[in-house]
Amino acid sequence: MFLLFFIGFLLRSKMGRILLAILVAVLSVPIYYIYLKPAPQLPEVDLEEWWGTALSKSKYNDTIRPFRISFTPTMIKDLKDRLRDRHPLTPPLSGVNFEYGFNSKQLETWLKYWGESYDFSEREEFFNKYPHFKTNIQGLDIHFIKVTPEVPAGVEVVPLLLLHGWPGSVREFYEAIPLLTAVSKTRDFALEVIIPSLPGYGFSSEAKKPGLGADKMAVVFKNLMNRLGYKKYYVQGGDWGSLITNIMATFFPDEVLGYHSNMAFLMKPTYTLSTFIGALYPPLVVEAAARDRIYPLFDFYAHLIEETGYMHIQSTKPDTVGVALSDSPAGLAAYILEKFSTWTNKVYRSSRDGGLHNHYTKTQLLDNLMVYWSTNTITTSMRLYAETFNSRYLSLALDDIPTKVPTWVIQAKNEVVYIPTWAIKTKYHNLLNNTILDDGGHFLAFQLPEIFSKDVLKAIESFREWHKKNKKTEL
Ligand SMILES: *[C@@H]1O[C@H](CO)[C@@H](O)[C@H](O)[C@H]1NC(C)=O
Ligand SMILES: *[C@@H]1O[C@H](CO)[C@@H](O)[C@H](O)[C@H]1NC(C)=O
Numbered sequence: 336m337f338l339l340f341f342i343g344f345l346l347r348s349k350m351g352r353i354l355l356a357i358l359v360a361v362l363s364v365p366i367y368y369i370y371l372k373p374a375p376q377l378p379e380v381d382l383e384e385w386w387g388t389a390l391s392k393s394k395y396n397d398t399i400r401p402f403r404i405s406f407t408p409t410m411i412k413d414l415k416d417r418l419r420d421r422h423p424l425t426p427p428l429s430g431v432n433f434e435y436g437f438n439s440k441q442l443e444t445w446l447k448y449w450g451e452s453y454d455f456s457e458r459e460e461f462f463n464k465y466p467h468f469k470t471n472i473q474g475l476d477i478h479f480i481k482v483t484p485e486v487p488a489g490v491e492v493v494p495l496l497l498l499h500g501w502p503g504s505v506r507e508f509y510e511a512i513p514l515l516t517a518v519s520k521t522r523d524f525a526l527e528v529i530i531p532s533l534p535g536y537g538f539s540s541e542a543k544k545p546g547l548g549a550d551k552m553a554v555v556f557k558n559l560m561n562r563l564g565y566k567k568y569y570v571q572g573g574d575w576g577s578l579i580t581n582i583m584a585t586f587f588p589d590e591v592l593g594y595h596s597n598m599a600f601l602m603k604p605t606y607t608l609s610t611f612i613g614a615l616y617p618p619l620v621v622e623a624a625a626r627d628r629i630y631p632l633f634d635f636y637a638h639l640i641e642e643t644g645y646m647h648i649q650s651t652k653p654d655t656v657g658v659a660l661s662d663s664p665a666g667l668a669a670y671i672l673e674k675f676s677t678w679t680n681k682v683y684r685s686s687r688d689g690g691l692h693n694h695y696t697k698t699q700l701l702d703n704l705m706v707y708w709s710t711n712t713i714t715t716s717m718r719l720y721a722e723t724f725n726s727r728y729l730s731l732a733l734d735d736i737p738t739k740v741p742t743w744v745i746q747a748k749n750e751v752v753y754i755p756t757w758a759i760k761t762k763y764h765n766l767l768n769n770t771i772l773d774d775g776g777h778f779l780a781f782q783l784p785e786i787f788s789k790d791v792l793k794a795i796e797s798f799r800e801w802h803k804k805n806k807k808t809e810l
Contacts, residue, residue: 375732380554380586386534386542387474397562399470402478404462404538406455410709414664418450421665433676433684437669441688445668448697449704458702465512469538472558478538479531479559480505484516491524493795494565496531496556497780500574500598501716502671504537504706505530506699507573507781514788522796529568531559533575535715537706542715548722549575550731553582557590569795571595573779575719584740584763585733593741593798594763595791597779599754602734606758621755624771625746628753642677642751645670649720657714664708671704678777680749694782703781734762741765741801743794745787747775767797 385392424439432438465480486492495515499507508515508530518525534552535541556579560568569592570580577598584594613620614632621629629635648656660667676689683690691700707713722728742763746753756769770790772779780787 374735374737377586377736378550378731382554382558383473384551384554385474386544386547386551386555387471387540388543391471391474395471395474397471399468399562402467402469402538404459404467406459406705406709411455414708415450417664418446421446421663424665432687433673433689437673437676438687438689439669441691442665442669442672445672445697445701446665449664449668449701453698453701458698458705461509462506462702465509467538470559470562472555472562475534475542475555476540477531477534477555477559478505479529480508480512481527481529481563482512482516483527484518484525486518486525489523490518492527493524493799494529494560494563494568495526495791495795496529496560496568496570496580498531498556498570498572498576498579499533499536500572500576501536501719502674502703502707503574503778503781504703505532506703506706507778509702510784511780511788514784515791522792524795524799526792526795529560529563531556532706533579533716533719535718536712537710541712541718546722546727547719548725548728549578549719550582550586550728550733551722552579552719553586556580557583557587560590566590567592569593569595569798571597571791573597574777578723582733584742585736585738588738588740591740592802593743593795594738595743595745595794597745597747597787597790598750598777599744599746599752599759599769600734601754601758601762602729603758603761606754606761609758621753622771624773625753625755628746628748628750629755638681639751642681645674646720646724649717650724651721653717653721654714657717660713661711664704667708667713668704670713671707672700675700675703675778678749678751679782680776699781737762737764739764741767741798743767743770743790743797745770745772745779745790747772747777747779747783749776750779751777765801767794767801 424442427438427440428435465482467478467480469476469478471477484492497508499505512528515526515528532539534547534555567590570583572578572580573596577596578600580594581596581600584591609620610629610632614630617626617630660670672691673689675695676683676691679694680690707716740763742759742765744759744766746769756766759769760766772786775783775786
């Protein structure tokens, strides 16, 4: 916090800016030399690391089984009982909307709807409208949706892995699936989509031992794609899904034909430093169309700190907060829905209903909540933070290892972070486009399925052209 105010002071006064310029100049010398070092090597990847129990290893089989999502009467009754038999919620302060967290008056309306109006059997049908499967990968029962389009002769079917993040689920892609898999006269290909639940999320089982970070999940999903018979495929992700598919592109560049992301990440000290230099003169660092997404830098970091408390908790004590959230549907609803408010647009904090009804129906958001509640996976989902934001993972410095896999990024107006085009290119040498979207937020596929799907399809089309030009094997 102190550091933040210090940086703020530096940016706000003239003397401070001069001081900062001197500081940056002095610091850049050693940093320049540090980064002249050769890039870190790819770590050794264990393709068979076992995440289940020892017993499950002896019983292992590699069958792919059809799966149905079910909301059992026992689960529904228990949920309704808990929604009814809860402590009264603490009333919000006068004049406060979502500035202190989820507004409890608003929460009442969600809980009432969940217990009394949410149609469990109709929603169960809805969930099952696409074909679901499970297969065991490295001791984890991995759940996935797979939708294959029917195509006329001459149209090629191309596999695309789509990965969700936290606190999302496969539900985020439901509206986009028909758009993504549609056959079009203007395209010589159609997408087959494979949409898994991350391990420990919803219908996929969780690791039984520590260590299943984003890099290890990248291996699980490579193995899933190979299990399904794909030797080469495209990947797409947002949030954790973006990081995991990014790592797949880094680890397996001969398999991943293209990487599309709706959340750019770049964990590079040199990039962070450049944003500080940019505070003196923003055009140095970021394109005009996205300048207000990073600058003023003080506001950017203030917002980031305000909105990432959950991340510190989940990276350190996921099991503690997990006890409360898995015991109380009211708690889970407040915790998860808050993210759909603020990450869709930060200004929704000061809106009466948290802006939740601007883009989603109650049913849509409760569907996503049901994925966590019905499977009791909130605790195991949060552990991904602890398994990734630690010295083991960070010391791999994967963002310092460039990848040649063709890449396409779309950055929504209200995404939590923005990375400038030049900076993305330091990691992704074949960045084919950075779509600077003047709309939308963090849950792009869910919020704007048409814009999302169009961008993904344009990206795959460009990836295919790129492979033709570069005379690589293509799909
Ligand atoms: C394979 O293992 C799963 C559990 O992972 C089990 O449900 C299924 O019945 C097994 N299938 C066969 C053919 O052994
Ligand atoms: C590539 O990104 C630019 C900048 O955001 C955007 O204007 C353009 O529409 C994108 N290109 C395609 C083919 O989508």
